[in-house]
Amino acid sequence: MAAPLELFCWKGDYGLPSVDVDCLTVLAYAKFAGAPLKVHKITNPWRSPTGTLPALKTREEGSISQPSKIIIHLRKQKYNADYDLSAKEGADTLAFVSLLEEKLLPALIYTLWIDSKNYVDVTRRWYAENISFPLNFLLPNRMHCQQLEKLRLVRGDPVLEPGEQLEKELYRDAFECMTLLSQRLGSQKFFFGDSPSSLDAYVFAHLAPLLKIKLPNGKLQQHLTSLNNLQQYCTNILALYFPSDAREAPGRKTHAQPDSSDLDNEPHKRRNQVLSVLFAVGAMLGYAILTGIVSIKRERPQLKNSGHDDGDEEDED
């Protein structure tokens, strides 16, 4: 308990402390429970002690990667955000976390990783830009395959393909889940009274990315923004517990404003294209002139003309 525990997690962006749902859960819980964590925000999962993010490095028990296990470990270290909950509220926590994982998480995975427009324009771009060379070529695609595989296994359908049908089913479940959460929250500040608990950490971690990351195909986002109390709930938690990250959001937005779609890539791409075309044309011309396929006839120097004529004659032979 003396030395602070070290947590490795994904870097934050869009006004969030981290872009990954599991990392957000752990970060939020740690803030709620007042656990002193030394947070390393990295973009290379291979640098973490377990190979995946989030990862909590403890002194006694090695490193832990799953959010639920991390929360249990923090509880053992006496950082317990659920201390004040009654037994029934503890049971409700388990139930609502299961609801989140069964109904909302698949839709979240779909919208961030499987939906083609969102994946290419936002998720893959973010990971490719932020992971260092050379992993940025390898990891985003691998993560995409892993998420698709996970979705297939969870749905029990080995030939699942992204498409409108699947999207409708997943989103319908997710809309219902969000509506249920909104009804349960009502007008309270947190799910169980005035102080946040582990359920709040889970709900916040699943809803905040939807709220903050601007996606081209944003049906889930629209539904979430229509539920005012949930939107207020997320912004509240961000403002109270992650004020420094929330302040970074405007900076990111100005970057995003002026046609972010190809701003970084285009100039380099165009320049490279023009240069390579010029190089190719120059090489072809040079080859043509040197071998005599193309002859440059000059008026004045007689010598050069005869030399060229000789070259032509040789070629004809």
Add this chain to the structure above:
Amino acid sequence: MSLAAEAFVSQIAAAEPWPEKATLYQPLKEDQILLSDSASSLAVQTFLRMCGLPVQVSCCANAEYMSPSGKVPFIHVGNQVVSELGPIVQFIKAKGHSLSDWLDDVQKAEMKAYMELVNNMLLTAELYIQWCDDYTATEISRPRYSSPYSWPLNHILAYQKQWEVRRKMNAIGWSGKSLEQVYEDVSQCCQALSQRLGTQPYFFNKQPTELDALVFGHLFTILTTQLTNDELAEKVKSYTNLLSFCHRVEQTYFKEHDGESQSGSSRHSKGSLP
């Protein structure tokens, strides 16, 4: 089914009354059915009884393949085939029977959440114990699952199913758990259910809902099925209000039929509750 087709089908469903010859399909009771499928099937049967809708139980070796979603049980009502408790509840709601209409919004949210808890923890634990525990898989699950088929199909199908379930466990992060941890999770889940039930007769006091049907289905099956050891049943038995809940539902909905006990007695199960 697309949403438009679903709306159309449910309209048609609502138009027809419940027929006399509705059938519920499940794998063979004596030799083939496993703990998780038996639990799901009992949950659906209990739900239908609670709604007062008669249904015939038909045991077929290929029930899993007949099902539209690949999962058992499924019901065949008139022209429609619906599988799994969730869609069946929706289907029956379209016909005008519902056990949970009288709940307010917060209670409905809680009911759905607890149903997901049972699916997420209890059902997954049952699958884990059946297929990821080597001893149970070798002694019980594989022989039973493949009993209707001859060699070599029985080996192929059994291993295929085992492999599929193990991959799923891997995907949801359960493959790193030991058997002890799984029993602990079951205990936690039962504790949550016990807390929620308290001293009430049903989860939402006066009347049973689909949550009661689901919980009864799983707990009764766990208590009456013989596995390689009794630890799972012991975990459930330690919560006395859950035990008395199971007794109560069995007495109310299953004891009308004398003689043959409808609630799944077989060589695999120990008959009625201890």
